Amino acid sequence: MIMVNRFSRLIGTLIDRAAALQHIASQCILCAAPGQKGLDLCLPCQLDLPALTQCCQQCALPLFDHKAYCGQCLLSTPAYQRVEAPWLYQPPIAQLISRFKYSRQYSIGKVLSNIAARRYASAYIDQKLPDLIVPIPLHWSRQTIRGFNQSEHLARYYSHHFNIPMKRFLKRCRPTAAQQMLTADQRRSNMKGAFQMCGDVAGKLVAVVDDVMTTGTTVSEASQCLLKAGATEVHIWCLARTE
Template sequence: MLRLFRQLLERSLSRCLLCGSGDQVHAGICAPCQRDLPIIHHACDQCALPLENISDRTCPQCLQYPPPQSRSRASWNYAYPVAQLIQRFKYRRDFAAGRTLAELTAETIGRQLRAEAPPDLLVPVPLHWRKQLSRGYNQAQLIADILGRHWQIPVDHRTLRKVAHTGSQQQLRRSQRLKNLARSFAASSRVAGLHIGLVDDVITTGATVEAAAQSLLRAGASQVSVYALARTP
């Protein structure tokens, strides 16, 4: 069954997921469509928020309230068509869309890793067991597995747990998300002394990855870097 699933997935990636073309297709996206993806050209080092001024390295929010992670990287703005592909992956079991975005992100962020100290271990942002049971999978774990394979970095999905069910956070402001997420994650002491790469699908306000990063640092991680497919502008 697993072999058949992989064969079907490979077949679905032979044509462009966006326009259906079979020409110049790489990781499920043709070259013209890939050029149209809303890539982030310049962003805040600490939270990955897109910045207009090329000379700025940090956004005003991070200057005033530095997040616990040492850096954050995301490939695209959360906008058309990336937002639609992520939603298909996250809520409609479109694993081809998820694999495409993860593989392209592995290449995009992988180029930056050559100039940075890579993490020792990749850890996906976990779902609470109730949400994972209802959804059937954790999209961040699937992304982390692909990044780990490309970057040759081990992945551990048991190191970090979601211990409190916080419900949907999509409509909440940053302050409300931070309040809801405080102490909602628990990390294993196995992270002690390690540089952890925390993986998620989208950085929205940053509250989720900050809460998860704080948990990893409390457990002894030397530093935390965040990697995501997309960032909301």
């Protein structure tokens, strides 16, 4: 019995030491101050992140006039039913996403997806969570250059957090030009038919994961593809929304 007690005390001490080390090791990705337990971001920096609070109930476009819907959504309802975006695409979120996406700083992806997942969880507190998580795919040529797909990385974290399967059911069938420099019309024609289905989504509520939602052209095209294949609803889970 004494041996068992000693052994369990030793295990307890080792677990405490490991937790303490982990705590010491966490360091804020913005100011290098000690992070919070298990999170590389200090609380003051977390509270300073540009939260998206007032926005269109359909597409999450930031709105500053207390209206429920933006002009675009009033004109034509988007294919997706809902958008969850914790932040505005402003400093320092914009720079953090770039460091994650282009410099493969996975610790940043981990911090952002950790906080985002908790935000999504509270947004769905009394509502049905999605059945499937599907990341926005990159064309294989772009993925080869970048080395990874940032949306898939986030989707994998959410899948683990919510215990919802993540499936690569969308495929880019052709490379598309970078959207940033294009007009709204050019974006639409650039993305037209860019995705194809490679899995069964019939009867499923699908969460589509992307890092940043700009005009919504990419997620609209993906949503149409999923709805055509029988998905009941499509929700967009992104980190940040541009103005």
